[in-house]
Amino acid sequence: MAMSVPSLRPDHRTAIAMITPSANLVVERVTNAILTDFPEVSGHFSRTPVFGAKDAFPDDYDWDGMLGAARLLAHARPDIIVWNGSKGANLGFPVDEELCRRITSETAIPATTSTLALQAALAHVRARRIAVVSPYGSAYQDRLVGCFRAEGLDVVAEAHAGIADNLDFAAMSDNAIAAMMREVTAARPDAILSWCTNMPAAYVVDSLERELGIPIFDSTTLAVWHALHLTGALDGRGRRWGRLFEILSPSR
Incomplete structure (x- = not known):
């Protein structure tokens, strides 16, 4: 059979x-x-x-x-x-x-x-005070922070890695990404934004949310x-x- x-x-x-x-x-x-x-x-x-x-x-x-x-x-x-x-x-x-x-x-x-998607997530958790973490250089990061503020968000902290080349963003280590997120936690934002879809932050989000007690929204x-x-x-x-x-x- x-x-x-x-x-x-x-x-x-x-x-x-x-x-x-x-x-x-x-x-x-x-x-x-x-x-x-x-x-x-x-x-x-x-x-x-x-x-x-x-x-x-x-x-x-x-x-x-x-x-x-x-x-x-x-x-x-x-x-x-x-x-x-x-x-x-x-x-x-x-x-x-x-x-x-x-x-x-x-x-x-x-x-x-x-x-x-970020706009939707922030609205549903009613988060206005944010911290922004990215791999970018200072000029790009400053512009990014300015745009978030123009949308009515209160950027209370930021950290950036100072990397210029797009491809190099993807090579950032879990430890480097986690260090930036821990740095901005001192400001006690409503949410931390991991902002760059070529920065591999998604893999550390769950463990860091449990450690830091703050929602982390990764762009990817x-x-x-x-x-x-x-x-x-x-x-x-x-x-x-x-x-x-x-x-x-x-x-x-």
């Missing part, structure tokens, strides 16, 4: 499409790692040129590159398209709102970004979390990636 082999394929499948900077080594790794907790959800990726130590579009997006990546992802008909990049916070939140409008206009697919993880929420997949799983996964979860 032939044995019955159970299907490993979930009955309902969700596809999350992500645009990532071209020099990024972290987005795919973190997204796929988180999605192991959501076997019915798959991650799919496209890139837009962002590399080196100098941004060719310092005051705006490369709209052709960004929308070109979105159009390619749309061929797979995903449930959502996500810009998993942190630049929107440095340009101003309304720029990411415009990006999502353009992506949806071009593809008829809903869209979100790391920055808009935020994008995945918000996509899961908007597609209806968020249900309490993923908690090992931080308390963020308790926010907006219908099972909580």
Whole structure:
């Protein structure tokens, strides 16, 4: 008698499409790692040129590159398209709102970004006093802090590693990232923002939240979390990636 082999394929499948900077080594790794907790959800990726130590579009997006990546992802008909990049916070939140409008206009697919995910998370935990941790140089960090303040957030502390090259962000060690987070804890912010989707902070968030007693919102993880929420997949799983996964979860 032939044995019955159970299907490993979930009955309902969700596809999350992500645009990532071209020099990024972290987005795919973190997204796929988180999605192991959501076997019915798959991650799919496209890139837009962002590399080196100098941004060719310092005051705006490369709209052709960004929308070109979105159009390619749309061929797979995903449930959502996500810009998993942190630049929107440095340009101003309304720029990411415009990006999502353009992506949806071009593809008829809903869209979100790391920055808009942050906006949602901060609103739901009612956090206004934040600390910002990043790998950036001083000039970029100063501009980032200024943009957060322009959005009405009170930046009570910041720490940055002073790294210039985009690819080098991904080489930061867990210890270096944790040291910056511990440094800003003295100001007792409502939340710590780990801000750069090529800084591999996601792996230390859960342990540091338990140690420090402060929510930590990582830009890469935020994008995945918000996509899961908007597609209806968020249900309490993923908690090992931080308390963020308790926010907006219908099972909580």
